[in-house]
Amino acid sequence: MSSPVRRSAGIAPLWAAPARLASCLSSLAGAALLASCSHVPLEPTVPAPTPAPAHPAVQPAPAGTLERSHARWVPASFGELPGWSQDRALELWPALQRGCQTPLSSWARVCAGVRQTQPADDAAARAWLEQHLKVYRVESPEGDPTGLVTGYFEPLVAASRRPSATQRVPLYQAPPDLAWRKPYWTRQQIETQPAAQTALKGREIAWVEDPLDALVLQIQGSGRLQMTEADGRQRLVRLAFAGHNGQPYKSVGRWLIDQGELKPGEASWPGIKDWARRNPRRVQEMLWQNPRYVFFREEPLPDPSLGPKGAQAVPLTPGRSVAVDPASVPYGTPVWLDTTEPLSTRPLQRLVMAQDTGSAITGAVRVDYFWGWGDEAETQAGRMKQPLRMWVLWPRS
Incomplete structure (x- = not known):
């Protein structure tokens, strides 16, 4: 499964757009619950199945069945x-x-x-x-x-410890006031309002080039960064879920379908990325449809052959x-x-x-x-x- 660090080619104009996310948790109670946020399925989630009949026919359970x-x-x-x-x-x-x-x-x-x-x-x-x-x-x-x-998978993304002309999309630690300010700032507020930006200043873990890289890290709930440190050294680290802003999650895939931009069968992760490449001026509009925002913590990666904890x-x-x-x-x-x-x-x-x-x-x-x-x-x-x-x-x- 090894591969070079992914860099999303051909979408340099997207750096100015905010990264969009999904989170699998609605609360942060307990380590086991935090572990369960190692991923959510790729955006968008599978379309809802046809509703079952009010009283579905139940097949008799054979002897020895465990309920x-x-x-x-x-x-x-x-x-x-x-x-x-x-x-x-x-x-x-x-x-x-x-x-x-x-x-x-x-x-x-x-x-x-x-x-x-x-x-x-x-x-x-x-x-x-x-x-x-x-x-x-x-x-x-x-x-x-x-x-x-x-x-699902664990993203592998190139990142830098400092912002640069090309790497300008931040990945944040959880802010100190996340626990008591509920709900926290929306995605759009984090990207535009000085008060929200002040609250997060200095909380940057790393910077990535493409908001779609940040997007997939937040959809999956964890990921690997091929980090360029301030002294130029390269280091592989892991990001783990550390909380979210308490805002409702809205599917950007569903929004693209509702806008007539994609058909239901096209609203897979590859389909969303392709739409973003073709519509760079509308990426920010798409990302802001989802107000939820995920924060990370950095963890060492002593054994690169192992995935994140489930x-x-x-x-x-x-x-x-x-x-x-x-x-x-x-x-x-x-x-x-x-x-x-x-x-x-x-x-x-x-x-x-x-x-x-x-x-x-x-x-x-x-x-x-x-x-x-x-x-x-x-x-x-x-x-x-x-x-x-x-x-x-x-x-x-």
Whole structure:
């Protein structure tokens, strides 16, 4: 997933526009809740599904079904998992071991075995999982086994510790008065009103060239900066979510649709970026439609091979970590995905770990797939919106 630092080519005129954001949190209570803000799906969120009937037909639950608040788990078998024997199951092991750092009580025995085991190959990993876990098919409470998979990623952006002629879009720390001034200044006020600018003066973490770079950092809730320090040294650092201004979130993708600028099928992240490149004089107008503003904190990045911490409070693993609705699937649960690659019919069938969540990730068969960081991850995440079936693996009694 590695790639050069992304610089948005061809949009130099956009530096004067304010960066626009999304945040997945409406409150800041507790470390676990802060961790859950590691991402939200790429802007815009998936269009709302057709409303269900007032009284949907409920399929009878087979014997042995486990009921959860947003889902039901129907007993299944490893033989039912499409592509099970072809998955490189050994790749899951680091993510599984990290998930076992904070296990549920029902996973204590299995996680003890995970920590003491290092399978020799994919076949050995599958055999160990088959011996210790059992399979359930995830369905809606009404018995529907189909759902949706989208993707997210960790942006990688070039930044500078000081503003320059080209890098003039600031990324801010949370201001001291954020906790008591509620709601805080809107996005437009932060960009235009002297009082708001005075309150944030000196709180700049870094400066980036393109407001769309700032936009995607705030949409995803975290990111990597290839930082040019004041002495010219280069350093890779991570930005993490540190709060927002308490203003309502408004989708710029929805605004573009309502303005007739994009069709619903075009309002993906690549579509929004393309519109911005073609309409540089209207970018500021677009960005100010959303009054919410996100603040960051800087963190060290000791191991660049690991992603940001998800809602389970463990680092995410590219291609092996997903966000789920925890009312459907508890954190730390292995999940089997049956879907396709973005814009493709090639199957994407693999075992992943439920280690994150997001504000738009709700429902039984609903997953956001963590692609990693860099250009390839951004491209894949921005295009991902496919039908999904999923199963969970759970400790045997």
